[in-house]
Amino acid sequence: ATETATSTATDTPVRRVDALVVGAGLAGLYMLHRFRGLGLSAVVLEAADDIGGTWYHNRYPGARCDVESMEYSYSFSPELEQEWDWTEKYPTQPEILRYVNHVADRFGLRDGVRLGTRVAAAHYRDADGRWTVTTGAGEVYDTEQLVMATGCLSTSKLPEIPGVETFAGRTFHTAHWPQDPVDFTGRRVAVIGTGSSGIQAIPLIAEQAADLTVFQRTANFSMPANNAPLSDEAQAQRKQRYREHREAARRSGFGVPVEEATQSALAVDPAERHAKYESVWGVNLVGLLASYTDSIVDPDANETAAEFVREKIRGIVDDPETAETLSPRDHPFGTKRPCLDTGYYATFNRDTVHLVDLKRTPLQEITPRGVRTTEQEYEVDDLVFATGFDAMTGTLLAVDIRGRGGQRLADKWADGPVTHLGLQVAGFPNLYTITGPGSPSVLSNMMVSIEQHVDFVADTVAYAHARGDTVVESTEDAERGWTDHVREVGEYTLYPRANSWYMGSNVPGKPRVFMAYIGGVGNYRAHCDQLAADGYPGFAFS
Numbered sequence: 001a002t003e004t005a006t007s008t009a010t011d012t013p014v015r016r017v018d019a020l021v022v023g024a025g026l027a028g029l030y031m032l033h034r035f036r037g038l039g040l041s042a043v044v045l046e047a048a049d050d051i052g053g054t055w056y057h058n059r060y061p062g063a064r065c066d067v068e069s070m071e072y073s074y075s076f077s078p079e080l081e082q083e084w085d086w087t088e089k090y091p092t093q094p095e096i097l098r099y100v101n102h103v104a105d106r107f108g109l110r111d112g113v114r115l116g117t118r119v120a121a122a123h124y125r126d127a128d129g130r131w132t133v134t135t136g137a138g139e140v141y142d143t144e145q146l147v148m149a150t151g152c153l154s155t156s157k158l159p160e161i162p163g164v165e166t167f168a169g170r171t172f173h174t175a176h177w178p179q180d181p182v183d184f185t186g187r188r189v190a191v192i193g194t195g196s197s198g199i200q201a202i203p204l205i206a207e208q209a210a211d212l213t214v215f216q217r218t219a220n221f222s223m224p225a226n227n228a229p230l231s232d233e234a235q236a237q238r239k240q241r242y243r244e245h246r247e248a249a250r251r252s253g254f255g256v257p258v259e260e261a262t263q264s265a266l267a268v269d270p271a272e273r274h275a276k277y278e279s280v281w282g283v284n285l286v287g288l289l290a291s292y293t294d295s296i297v298d299p300d301a302n303e304t305a306a307e308f309v310r311e312k313i314r315g316i317v318d319d320p321e322t323a324e325t326l327s328p329r330d331h332p333f334g335t336k337r338p339c340l341d342t343g344y345y346a347t348f349n350r351d352t353v354h355l356v357d358l359k360r361t362p363l364q365e366i367t368p369r370g371v372r373t374t375e376q377e378y379e380v381d382d383l384v385f386a387t388g389f390d391a392m393t394g395t396l397l398a399v400d401i402r403g404r405g406g407q408r409l410a411d412k413w414a415d416g417p418v419t420h421l422g423l424q425v426a427g428f429p430n431l432y433t434i435t436g437p438g439s440p441s442v443l444s445n446m447m448v449s450i451e452q453h454v455d456f457v458a459d460t461v462a463y464a465h466a467r468g469d470t471v472v473e474s475t476e477d478a479e480r481g482w483t484d485h486v487r488e489v490g491e492y493t494l495y496p497r498a499n500s501w502y503m504g505s506n507v508p509g510k511p512r513v514f515m516a517y518i519g520g521v522g523n524y525r526a527h528c529d530q531l532a533a534d535g536y537p538g539f540a541f542s
């Protein structure tokens with residue numbers, strides 16, 4: 001089947017497809033592949049000038065995935081798994097982008113992607129159960145299926161302070177880094193933000209800059225990446241048992257196989273606990289949190305892990321006052337996304353690197369010459385914003401999405417996202433949100449979650465078509481039940497105690513709701529599989 005064009009009364013050509021996918025990142029490309037496999041005509045609309053999604057935009061120095069390359073990769077094709085060689089334990093942004101491009105070529109996906117095409121609106125038509133999708137340039141698509149594969153962290157944000165546009169020097173945001181490398185040699189640089197992006201970029205910027213000032217609002221927990229080249233032997237070994245390893249990742253809590261915890265952190269003596277933490281320190285992102293059953297639900301258990309990290313910080317940073325400022329004390333370990341770093345804390349031992357504690361001296365404004373806090377003005381040549389994203393919902397709500405009866409998604413989600421499985425929204429038939437709010441998504445290895453969602457969508461569409469149906473819609477009941485479940489599980493944990501982007505609290509005015517599902521990717525997958533096996537209770541077909 002191919003895309004067909006007709007015209008409206010105003011002569012705007014309408015491109016009619018079976019399925020429209022928004023976003024040509026890892027999710028959108030695989031969705032295109034699956035839709036084509038079902039024999040559907042499908043098109044991917046991508047706002048950027050090339051494919052890759054997150055890995056196209058986030059090219060800041062040090063940008064690297066903090067899930068291992070051999071886990072952060074597609075599992076749907078055993079041939080692809082075997083033929084692609086990764087070079088490092090943790091892949092750099094350029095390497096992942098090469099991989100995405102390889103996949104697009106290998107599976108012939110490129111001709112299904114329209115680049116430089118931003119979707120502005122998507123309106124459901126009650127009359128015939130299809131969607132009208134309009135792009136920023138006024139192109140019109142008519143589609144049965146609409147899949148938002150727009151990423152969880154794709155709408156960047158700047159600090160809410162006056163004067164950002166007045167700065168006279170160079171300005172960068174980690175999420176919109178220039179295509180060509182930026183040279184900071186000999187320059188006075190400010191970095192605002194110490195999340196994963198800032199923590200990866202700061203050590204490399206510090207190596208070049210004459211002087212670097214880091215503006216920290218919230219100290220973050222970071223662990224050493226211990227990145228290393230991947231040996232041929234290690235890679236060959238993994239490739240031999242890839243199926244088994246993928247299966248373990250799918251059944252795991254975070255999409256990365258780790259040994260299951262069996263006891264409370266408070267049930268073991270401090271020396272044993274310390275030894276356990278040492279054994280997982282610097283091994284991967286999730287080991288410390290997954291060491292004990294209650295690390296993310298019991299404040300005292302959590303504090304043992306938090307203090308272990310603080311002890312590490314004190315051991316690395318020479319100046320005790322700087323070490324203390326870098327030590328998180330206002331949120332439990334893991335309730336804001338922990339980071340992996342290469343030399344982050346040691347960077348603060350350089351004479352040329354200074355730390356400004358914004359909790360003590362808040363940001364006031366950006367001036368033509370630099371950054372002003374309540375204490376002083378810092379004059380710099382370059383300003384780097386590592387200030388994050390309007391996560392999970394920002395990109396979905398930036399599109400004017402309207403469902404049955406013209407209901408706006410923005411109105412429906414005014415008090416926070418409500419979804420069935422993080423995949424569908426009642427009243428918005430045939431609309432799917434890949435790794436949407438209410439799914440494990442950002443609390444997991446995204447590749448595992450992306451593949452599971454894409455497969456679920458493709459299988460559901462195939463099931464509907466086999467019954468002769470074209471419309472699949474989650475019921476209000478199913479949506480309410482799932483949204484309540486997501487909230488209850490979240491409230492059982494310590495996550496809601498942090499001011500994090502998981503909670504929407506980094507965006508002024510955003511409803512304070514824990515937006516991810518912490519029930520574990522294995523349990524979540526089993527639930528979805530069961531629904532499919534039972535004939536999709538909670539979904540209406542017509």
Ligand code: N01
Binds near residue numbers: 160196
């Ligand atoms: O963004 P962030 P990020 N004034 O929101 C600060 C993924 N990721 O781009 O914490 C002053 O984490 C803000 O302070 P606070 C990963 O999931 C993955 O770093 O809000 N400061 C914070 O320090 C990650 O979690 C990789 O108090 C302001 C920082 O800016 C997610 O992306 C690599 C401010 C923003 O940190 C986002 O990471 C990179 C203000 N007005 C990212 N506003 C991998 O390796 C914000 N800040 C896979």
